[in-house]
Amino acid sequence: MNMASLTAPKHYSLPTFLRPQSPKYPSHYPLLSTSSASQFCGLKLSFSTPNANAASPLLLPSVFAKVSKGSKPPPFTLKDQDGKTVSLSKFKGKPVVVYFYPADETPGCTKQACAFRDSYEKFKKAGAEVVGISGDDPSSHKAFATKYRLPFTLLSDEGNKVRKQWGVPGDFFGALPGRETYVLDKNGVVQLVYNNQFQPEKHIDETLKLLQG
């Protein structure tokens, strides 16, 4: 089980035919956290659910279908590092790499951002755009982007609403926001979901592999 191991957790989303097309109640109930969990047949609980009570598995006030390969993610409109609003729909017509990361100015996230920066030309050559999303505010993004000369858009998902909507799983029972990257094709359909908390540069390798392949 990825949550308990100390090696870099990686989960690939379930193939489409295994993933339920509409939300339904799970057959088993997680004993621990209420954070989203990919081992949970593609469903997640809303964060507003009170703590897991194994005795009453049917108390699920709201269930979102997690974004996975083959699905169209819910649209969002967020502010970028310059305070401008950016919608997901803006990127329709070209592939886009949407990467969720824990926080600006932390070692892993810095490595990841710099790796995207250093390979940015390759992404552009493949016709793709790169967008980073974390819960930090626009001014934090601005400082982060300036310090590391990041050429792409960073969006502020304040309150982590989009993260929850998309079902990005957390690590260590939700103690740490997960590091998950989605590649959307030019029609806005997810073609790759890659999760790896502690080897951030791998996100670049995996997404480029798909875009260039």
Add this chain to the structure above:
Amino acid sequence: MGESLKGAVDMHMLMEPIFAGWIGYILADLGSGVYHWGIDNYGDGSTPFFGSQIEAFQGHHKWPWTITRRQFSNNLHALARAITFSVLPINLLCHDPVVQSFVGVFAGCIMFSQQFHAWAHGTKSRLPPAVVALQEAGVLVSRSQHSAHHRPPYNNNYCIVSGLWNEFLDKNKVFEAMEMVLYFKLGVRPRSWSEPESEWMEEIDMAS
């Protein structure tokens, strides 16, 4: 330790206390790493109870070689005091040889860890051959492993008893994970995330 040995002989069991002692040795290394990581990354001179230790550790990072100039008891007395206060009650209350073996070895390793650490800063030519042999055998933390800790970004190789946990902990980014969790839960950034302040960086002294 003596009581453990006698108890073991009396009860005709030897393997369990030996095993427990070995576990104590293993866990002492892990404990030294976690403690060292905490002191190196969090708090400062004004932190209650730990403040002076934190400053001492930072001073050590600035002038690492001075540890080799300190006398044996100077290296050990602070730890010995802590060990006495924690081990003595256990010794008085518990007579199980397995427990005593574990506690004895664990506490002994912790007490001597500062000396092992000092030896890890020594040069091969000036260390007793037995010490060098133990370092090379991996029984005591090696000089090369520990010197990796003294290079930027100062965020690895924290264990200083045998160092056997270092590779596992660093490879699996255990401390990085703990730092991230603490950052998200408590909002505290560890020192190793920032460029080291000049007071903390090693002063290169041509004479040493």
